[in-house]
Amino acid sequence: MSKNETGYTKKNLPDKIAKIGGILFAVGLLLGIAGFLADTYRASFAYLVSFIFFLSITIGSLFLVALEYAAGADWSTPFRRISEFFAASLPLLIIFVIPLFFNTGNLFRWSHADYINSDQMLQAKSAYLNTPFFVVRVIGILLLWLVFYYVITKNSRKQDSTGDQTLTKKNIRLSVIFIPLFAITVTLTAVDWVMSLESRWFSTMFGVYLFSGIVWVALAVLTYTAIKLRENGYLHSAIKEDHYYSLGTLLFAFTAFWGYIAFSQYMLIWYGNLPEETFWFMQRWSGGWKIISILLIVTHFIVPFFSLLSYEAKTNIKRLKFISLWVIAIHFLDVYWLIMPSMTRNDHAYTFSWIDFVYPLIFIGLLMVVFSKMAQKYNLVPIGDPKLQRGLNFHL
Amino acid sequence: MSLDYSKEIPLVQGDLTMADLDNAITKPMDTKPNNKYFIALAFTTSLLLLGLLGVALTFYYGIGEWGNNQPVAWGWGITNFVFWVGIAHAGTLISAILYLLRQKWRTGIARFAEAMTIFAVICAGIFPIIHTGRPWLAGYLIPYPNSHGLWPNFMSPLVWDVFAVSTYFIVSLMFWYVGLIPDFATLRDRATTKAKKFVYSFFSLGWRHSNRHWRHYEKVYMILAGLATPLVLSVHTVVSFDFAVAVLPGWHSTIFPPYFVAGAIFSGFAMVVTALIFIRKVFNLEDVITMDHLDRMNKIILLTGSMVGYAYLMEFFISWYSGVPTEQFVAINRAFGPYAWGYWIMVSCNSLFPQLFWFRKFRRSIPVMFIVVILVNVGMWFERFIIIASSLHRDFLPSSWGYFTPTWVDFSILIGSFGLFFTLVLLFSRTLPVVAMSEIKGVVEGAQPSHHGGDHNG
């Protein structure tokens, strides 16, 4: 299929996107380094929050791509490329994880031999929670993600010129293999980076919890970008209200899903009332964290749920854009709430610091720069995809 | 076999017209059943009678007729309850969730699946009633003002269960009935005898296919689907709470809610596939319930089976990671203790055999499919049993350890529940349309106007 047949002409994104991204990145980097110099301990945690936030968006986007192939969905084909371009930042994870490797001592108490040896329970875990194995796991997971990203998106882009249907078949195969691996690797990521901050705590649901947030924010990023680009003529003109409705519905569904997972995890631990489990939530209910916890319930569940409940809400462009940005911000709050209380460990009252808000700039800037570079090189619409026509014709 | 991804898979094959569909679907209701049907019905009814015998003995002699003992005070009663509630979920998933996801291929199987939901909930609901010992006093459990000032214990997940399962039954029944109203109208207008006409008129409420009504109808259907979706997820979640709120190792695990829901969908789809393999053959509906339907359902079986497998891995890993000796013991005891035989049946049936569905050839092969889904049902029953028995029979105090052995009354009640379920399915298949007539006509080729945006043959 040539470009003319599908009615899409490639238009380059304005330069200012890459420029703004570059500025955010540079400012963030400078402030970030300053942060590390000012308070390395605190900066490690703040950086970890932003790193996990960045990871959520990138791997979540790749998951959305794989999900479309595996489910055989066609309505999302017209803007699948957007998720591919956000996933393109995956290789950068390997670079940006390095500062964290240098700070495992600050982040993880289990990396200190004397802490482990003081407790029999922690000693038993040290077969898993030790720095060498940790590094190996992290690198292995990132490489695995990289491999799948590379092969799937390469096939997708190649199809633009050849229209070869076997590429779709290959991508379907890759996607269905990727999804179970994604489940396991995201779980390990959640356990390694977030759950082990409190090495005594455990919850079988934790991987699912992080998964729900990852997909939520990836959907929000996709929704906002898709709407914005379509409004300004960068996407195919056949993308319409029905597509937005589907995106809004997914966003709504994952809001409910997060609420369900978060409530289940909380309620079961509350009900069992075992001190070895409840202390994690008690940490997040003490002092200033109480307000953040309540805020999280309101902003992560109540507001998006009721905002996206009706049909009208899910097709209202302004509301969808606003809610998408809201979701992105609140996912950051969620990750913040997961990680930062471990920094103070109930020792002293928590206060905010400028360091906490510096690192997101780096990664948002990166995402913007990478996205615009990819949009320059490749089509924003997968013109060679056999499902594209059906996707453009999609009606509820 | 090469696939063309630019084309949608047709939902109805064989170039059937709407009139053909009406005739094919109503044929079982208009014709006399053949011997095979009566033999099947006799078989299922005899299983049902065996179950009634077990229940009668339980009423007369008490719960001592069951194998429940200390420490395994919850035995097959709750295992069977969870099993049947799980099977019910597939029906709602197919009719409600796939509807919300605009998966039109659900049309051929949705009616049957909803009916299965209702029958499975009926089978499930029997167990909480008969396990009380003096079920004729069950009315006292309803909140009523009394001089003791007693109210139900709303903190207890068993009470949450009552609300959840009752709500689920009522909503499923309404959802099913609302879908049946247009079909009753069509049946009324095709009715040949006065008796049939009276019955169908009554149940159709005088529906006259008016678009002024269809407008509200579609909205209500969407609303019910939107309500039923979180409802079905919540029901098995509440069932999982029965276990997860306790502090028993092996039960107190935060992943139980989605784990149970995935397991419910898994076992439910397996039961749907089991039944549809027969229904489509016996009633010559192979062009309406196509191999593509079975293929897709088997994919969902693979997906949910993998989720269950994920939960097994997580439980195992976290019980090691937690460092809590009792948790670690339970994980090892499950795999290598007295119930190891059940555990390995469970793992192989749930995680191993469904892996065959990675291969398109096996997904589309009736013999392979049939064996795998039967094994899945067996495996999922064992999963509930292993969760219950392995955590109860050896908990904190070794002097309290014991072993649970079912009695033949337990067996007869389980068999009887299958008898009840399949009897209802058989009766349903000849008295009501197993495929939703109005829905299937709406997705056949040429059913929708062409200028409303492209091909609606999908």
Added chain:
Amino acid sequence: MDKGKKLHSVAALFNKPDEIIDAAKKTNAAGYKKYDVNTPYPVHGMDSAMGMGQSKVGFVTLFFGLFGATFIFLFMWWSTASSYSIVVGGKPFLSTPAFIPITFETTVLFAAISTVVGMIAVFFKLPANSHPIHDTDYMKAVSGDKYGLVIEAEDEKFNKAEVTEFLKGLGAYKVENIYYPEFEKFRLFEPKFLLFLVVIAVGTCGMTYVTLNKLMYVTPFGWMEFQSKLTAQEGSDMWANGEGMRPPVEGTVARDDMPYPFMGQPTPPEVLSNPTLPTKKLLKLGQKKFLTFCSPCHGNLADGNSRLRGQFPAGPTLHSAKIINYPDGKIYHIITNGQNAMPSYSRQTTNKERWAIVDYIRVLQRAQNAKESDLQAINKESVSNVQK
């Protein structure tokens, strides 16, 4: 089927969905208001072709759903935290996390029931089996695989010839007239229906009566009400006189009791010796019992100053030389066995209490016949008490 001659509407049948959409648009554009489209399944785009907006049934759902949530949450709060609050599992009385599952389920339940009932009763106004359109060829076609458009005679612009021409012009393959059915008696008073009501009423009452008064008492359903153990006042076949309640066997002794061997003998061959030591505690007990049982006849000081006022023979003084010389066991015997007009006090007092009374009587006797040395000893004691 015979029909009355009043025209209800003119109906047109079409073969293809495109045609019916077109027809609906044109009918709407032509200004007709009371018309309807009948299709065997919802046809996409028909709502906008007929110029209709979104259905409002969702508001019912929302309202009743929220109502259900509020209602059940308040009920749970009231019953758990207010009416009779019991601490369950160490949880607070108002346990919001524990209340959420039921709140959610009830929200869904109320929302669903209200939506369906509202839809059928209010939005559809069903059941309506006597609508003129039933039992016509039109209805049969539209139930199967054809599409229909109906313009009602009550519409302002209705003119039978005009409408028929108009419908033919839209491409209908068949146009027919729909008539009102013959006038029917008001259904409520039809004898069949009334009979039906009566049968239901009688049936319900009868079944309720049988269940509550007969069925509930049939064994084995009333097992634990009828038990083998003997309850109070119950008869029994084990004994000849049929009485379940038996007196104690001959020679039964109460707990802590020793049978008195000389019961019933006015002059016993011997008397028991006093086993008690006159401790202060025992004497106080003896005083209490004396004042209770003995003083009405013998007086508070055992001097015969009774309170009987001649209604009963008064007891003699116990300070006579004869009684002072009685051994303790003799006094004990008289109290236990009785003597003359004095009844036995063995039923009202225990053995110990009677010995205490005997000891107290000795105290009284000494007090009434005190020697000089006794008085001096008392005075000395009371002085020394004051000094302390």
